[in-house]
Amino acid sequence: MRHPRKLIFVCxxxxxxxxxxxxxxxQLKAELKEGQLKGNCKLISTKCMDMCKSAPVVIVEDHFLKKTNFSKVLQQLKKS
Incomplete structure (x- = not known):
């Protein structure tokens, strides 16, 4: 079953x-409240994902983003 909203996990x-x-x-929280992603995504904070050398780590749907930043996360959200 497909989620109606995209899931974003932030370590x-x-x-x-x-x-x-x-x-x-x-930044993501602010964008989800007021920006174009409002109502389309769910932001979930996680404990350590044991990928500390690749920090910061974000998972968008089923894609791991290592050493990421805000623009990379937005690009991945548009792709998925």
Whole structure:
């Protein structure tokens, strides 16, 4: 069964936070509240995903994004 909304998992482990994961989560949250993604996506915070060398880590649907940033996440959301 397909979800009506796309799922975005953001790692909130300590290494991901230090590498920009906290700011990334904040940007995504703001975009989901007011931007074009409003109502289309669900943001989920996770504990450490054990990919600390690739921090920050985000999963969009079934795609892992390593060493990612806001623009890369938006690109992946448009693709899926």
């Amino acid at each position: 909130t482990g300590s290494d991901c936070k230090k590498s920009g994961g906290k700011a990334l989560k904040k």
